[in-house]
Amino acid sequence: MSDANDDAQNYALGAIAAVVALVIAGVLTLALARSGPSRPAPAAAAAAAESAPRVYFEVDSDALPADAMEVLDRVAEQLRARPGAAVLISGFHDASGNPEHNAELAKRRAQAARQALEAKGVPAAQLVLDKPRETLGGGDAREARRVELRLQ
Numbered sequence: 001m002s003d004a005n006d007d008a009q010n011y012a013l014g015a016i017a018a019v020v021a022l023v024i025a026g027v028l029t030l031a032l033a034r035s036g037p038s039r040p041a042p043a044a045a046a047a048a049a050e051s052a053p054r055v056y057f058e059v060d061s062d063a064l065p066a067d068a069m070e071v072l073d074r075v076a077e078q079l080r081a082r083p084g085a086a087v088l089i090s091g092f093h094d095a096s097g098n099p100e101h102n103a104e105l106a107k108r109r110a111q112a113a114r115q116a117l118e119a120k121g122v123p124a125a126q127l128v129l130d131k132p133r134e135t136l137g138g139g140d141a142r143e144a145r146r147v148e149l150r151l152q
Helices: 002-034 042-051 068-081 099-119 141-145
Strands: 054-056 087-093 127-129 146-151
Touching: 054 068, 068 099, 068 146, 087 099, 087 141, 099 127, 099 146, 141 146
Parallel strands: 087 127
Antiparallel strands: 054 146, 087 146
């Protein structure tokens, strides 16, 4: 009778080991598929975001500051040089205060940048608005009052 129990235990342990091996293989396959060559490394994505042209706004204002025109001129020039390219326009805000007001303000700031680029002759089809994004905090407070313009 102990031989039958040993066989049953061995079979059960073998089945469990097979299931665990399949789960590990599946997780590894997904991890490798997600980190394929078409996805930038996190450090490269962070560097690209930091190199994106930015416009910084005054507190609780969606009016383009005077120094924004220099940034927007450069972006418009890059878009004219690359007719198939687009720019992703992202407005940022922080978590302090009223979240709905902050998100709406970030949206209006992004729209102001888009309108200025259109006024500089950039076709609307090349201008893509991103939803308002919340900053993670820390660092310079003005980072929560910015619009980023990422060429794609």
